[in-house]
Amino acid sequence: MTWRAALLLGAGALTLPAWPAPFLGVAVMTGLVLLLVALDWALAAPLHAVGATRSGDRTVRLGGSATVTLHLANTSGRTLRAQVRDAWVPSAGARPDVPPERMVRVAAGDSAALPVRLTPARRGDRPAAVLTLRSFGPLRLAFRQRAGRPGTPPWTLRVLPRFDSRRHLPEKLARLRIIDGIQVTRGRGQGTEFDTLREYVVGDDVRSIDWRASARRSDVLVRTWRPERDRRLVCVLDTGRTSAVRVGDEPRLDTAIDAALLLTALAARAGDRVDLLAVDAAVRATVKGSGRPALLPRLVDAVAPLQPALVETDFELIAGEVLRRERQRSLVVLFTALEAGALGEGLLPVLPRLAARHRVVVAATHDPVLTGLTTDPPRGPDDAYAAAAAWRALAERDRVRAALARHGVTVVDAPADRLAPTVADTYLRLKALGQL
Amino acid sequence: MTATVAAPPAVQPPHRRARRRHRMLIPLGLALLLIVATLVAHAVDQPDPADRGFLSPVATGDDGGSRLAEALRGQGVTVRRETDTLRALLAARPGPATLFVPAPDLVHPDTVTALDDLPAGSRLVLVDPSRRVLAGLGLPLTPDDRRWATRATSPDADDRPCALPEAARAGTAAADRQRYAAPAGQSATRCYAGGLVRVPWRTEVVVIGASDPFRNDRIDEYGNRALATGLLGGPRPLVWLDLDGPAPAPTFGDGTEGPPAWSPSPGGSAGTTGDGQPGSGGRPGQGADRPGGGQREGDDGADDRADGRQPQQNPLWAAFPVWFWALLVQLALAGLLVVLWRARRLGPPVPEPLPVTVRSAETVLGRARLYRRAGARGPAAETLRAAARDRLLPRLNLPPDTPSDEVAARVAALAGLDPDRAADLLHGDEPATDRELLELARELDRLTRTVATRPDHPNEGDTR
Numbered sequence: 001m002t003w004r005a006a007l008l009l010g011a012g013a014l015t016l017p018a019w020p021a022p023f024l025g026v027a028v029m030t031g032l033v034l035l036l037v038a039l040d041w042a043l044a045a046p047l048h049a050v051g052a053t054r055s056g057d058r059t060v061r062l063g064g065s066a067t068v069t070l071h072l073a074n075t076s077g078r079t080l081r082a083q084v085r086d087a088w089v090p091s092a093g094a095r096p097d098v099p100p101e102r103m104v105r106v107a108a109g110d111s112a113a114l115p116v117r118l119t120p121a122r123r124g125d126r127p128a129a130v131l132t133l134r135s136f137g138p139l140r141l142a143f144r145q146r147a148g149r150p151g152t153p154p155w156t157l158r159v160l161p162r163f164d165s166r167r168h169l170p171e172k173l174a175r176l177r178i179i180d181g182i183q184v185t186r187g188r189g190q191g192t193e194f195d196t197l198r199e200y201v202v203g204d205d206v207r208s209i210d211w212r213a214s215a216r217r218s219d220v221l222v223r224t225w226r227p228e229r230d231r232r233l234v235c236v237l238d239t240g241r242t243s244a245v246r247v248g249d250e251p252r253l254d255t256a257i258d259a260a261l262l263l264t265a266l267a268a269r270a271g272d273r274v275d276l277l278a279v280d281a282a283v284r285a286t287v288k289g290s291g292r293p294a295l296l297p298r299l300v301d302a303v304a305p306l307q308p309a310l311v312e313t314d315f316e317l318i319a320g321e322v323l324r325r326e327r328q329r330s331l332v333v334l335f336t337a338l339e340a341g342a343l344g345e346g347l348l349p350v351l352p353r354l355a356a357r358h359r360v361v362v363a364a365t366h367d368p369v370l371t372g373l374t375t376d377p378p379r380g381p382d383d384a385y386a387a388a389a390a391w392r393a394l395a396e397r398d399r400v401r402a403a404l405a406r407h408g409v410t411v412v413d414a415p416a417d418r419l420a421p422t423v424a425d426t427y428l429r430l431k432a433l434g435q436l
Numbered sequence: 437m438t439a440t441v442a443a444p445p446a447v448q449p450p451h452r453r454a455r456r457r458h459r460m461l462i463p464l465g466l467a468l469l470l471i472v473a474t475l476v477a478h479a480v481d482q483p484d485p486a487d488r489g490f491l492s493p494v495a496t497g498d499d500g501g502s503r504l505a506e507a508l509r510g511q512g513v514t515v516r517r518e519t520d521t522l523r524a525l526l527a528a529r530p531g532p533a534t535l536f537v538p539a540p541d542l543v544h545p546d547t548v549t550a551l552d553d554l555p556a557g558s559r560l561v562l563v564d565p566s567r568r569v570l571a572g573l574g575l576p577l578t579p580d581d582r583r584w585a586t587r588a589t590s591p592d593a594d595d596r597p598c599a600l601p602e603a604a605r606a607g608t609a610a611a612d613r614q615r616y617a618a619p620a621g622q623s624a625t626r627c628y629a630g631g632l633v634r635v636p637w638r639t640e641v642v643v644i645g646a647s648d649p650f651r652n653d654r655i656d657e658y659g660n661r662a663l664a665t666g667l668l669g670g671p672r673p674l675v676w677l678d679l680d681g682p683a684p685a686p687t688f689g690d691g692t693e694g695p696p697a698w699s700p701s702p703g704g705s706a707g708t709t710g711d712g713q714p715g716s717g718g719r720p721g722q723g724a725d726r727p728g729g730g731q732r733e734g735d736d737g738a739d740d741r742a743d744g745r746q747p748q749q750n751p752l753w754a755a756f757p758v759w760f761w762a763l764l765v766q767l768a769l770a771g772l773l774v775v776l777w778r779a780r781r782l783g784p785p786v787p788e789p790l791p792v793t794v795r796s797a798e799t800v801l802g803r804a805r806l807y808r809r810a811g812a813r814g815p816a817a818e819t820l821r822a823a824a825r826d827r828l829l830p831r832l833n834l835p836p837d838t839p840s841d842e843v844a845a846r847v848a849a850l851a852g853l854d855p856d857r858a859a860d861l862l863h864g865d866e867p868a869t870d871r872e873l874l875e876l877a878r879e880l881d882r883l884t885r886t887v888a889t890r891p892d893h894p895n896e897g898d899t900r
Contacts, residue, residue: 006773013766022762132783369797381870384877388816389804391823
């Protein structure tokens, strides 16, 4: 029953002084109101005759808005008057166009569309949780409501990473084209590979004449060169406990994802093949970069639901997976944190195996808090102790760097907002040097 | 191709918590069980005076009094059972009698005052009367502490001699449960540590705190039978007031027919005894009561007025019209409807799957706090000095294995410091207090900043 029934009874109470037998009046009025309530309840549209479906956006970029429409089909013979609450998880930022307090009217056999605008606050999968329908009678004295009826139509909105480093892409692509252009005119050199043989024309570099081929064809042939293509690139995202650390306002993992996306976009444009692995204690996501055109969307879709886990990353597993998947020599970019404990005990033992087959880059986000502790002038004894602890952490990090460098690993350590362009620069430099 | 591996199920909560809960619950539950079992057993064991057949001369159950009645009849005592207070009083009227009231709390409050209105030489025996009954009779007795269960004691327990011959003859008996205390100066006879008290009031009143000596199941224990027959026996006839439940209010007859009518005032309505009992039978006793009669008449007059309206009726009822109460009831029903309306929510609240969050530099700050708590000024100072040296050496173009005094001299020259002071800063003793450590940290910070801002390498131009 609703507030209207209570109001009716309360209003009826005011007539009691006029009744000859007031307690009889109470009984009569209560009975009447209950009868009306029962009648109204019986006349409400049945819940089992209401069907709910959804349509709308499946994915949205973080920071954007999506619209998912809920369709209510009334297959009963009565008009449906209902309050509808379509509950999503709070971080989905759902704002229904029809608020739950407002009454929705759906004529018999008709259907209604209830759009919900979603502005998610977090990356990942944001599911619709519960649909609740409260079907009122014509007098709105009583309602029918039952959990799970109609069933909640499942819908998951995948919130993709923001990919803020997109803005660096044009500049990096321009640099990539410069590398291409320089090497095509320069001919043979580092970072180029054999392309084709063609006939000599005046002006070609005589050093690129292929004498053996010329002897076979009785014509002078020159070799042409192009920048190396079809190199292999593996992005490994560490989703273990060190990736949960918040740097600034977002976890390290989000920074790593951002950098990996920029690197993938760049490498895909350069014609390289990109694979992705996300690993902590188990493999969380894998993307194989064979179908080139749709690579970036597939990759974004795969990394979107990744969340940091409070487990120690299994570097043994990472090395095993990379060695198993990548037969050819590839560039392995490992997005992790430069922590003496995690890397020293996990990565260093397996690094020789990995570095023997592949070129390894370790990309880490550097913590601005640590820098602040070491550079700010100390104000109290606490600051002095904190500075000592921070210097010690930095010294440990330098030791890890040195140990990694001994194995021929390139270490990229940059603050969160500079990580993506720095990693891209490293890739371009390695490509220009032909070290892929 | 693209595969997202599902997260493993959350780590199961350890069994230790469940075991700890068991460790708390099992002893507490056992204790609770014992307490409840004890209370239930006690409640079952103790007879309730309001039960039908409690200390009734015709009840043969455990809490009945049939064996006591038989024993009394065997001694030649006339036992007359009455189920109405007024009839019992009238039955005791002709001559000295013993009025036995096993459940005085069931007697209607208005008639309690008349219980001792008996002929001279009579005895009134009350079993476990409450404070209300004692006050109604005007007895100078107050209930004292009450035992959890009845105890069998000797008559002169707690070393006070018992002057009651019946008790002395009976010896040890189970009479000590509810104890009564008489104010000093009263000529009360006290036995069984206060469980049995005799007061020579308007008539002889004997108050006993336990029902055990009279009950069928306990009458054969100790001297219970001797005590019960002694108290109730003797040459007087016994009137046994056997009430099944709370007695109804006394009715006031004004004629000579109909139900038995009763007048509390002895002088006012001698002829209103409508059950054929001669009204003059009470005369001898009433003569003895004369001195207090006038005062009691006034009391009873007040009782008369109090009985003029319904006893259960709340005076608040009449203060408002009926519709007002009906209005309140209906508004309460409307409130109930509001409650029912608000009680149904529009769907459950939705939980948010929260991500794990680790604050940045958590371990570093934790280590700093550990240093502080351990007072590790030496290691902290050494770390700060090493870091400062690492920053200064490249700045001064010195190899890492430069002797310490040379470093100090170069630093002092560049920063304009006293060489001893610089050596003390870079290689000094460990600070003794937190304040010294803070000073050291500040000095080193200042020094590295000064060196960093100096124009580089005065000898750079020479080497070119």
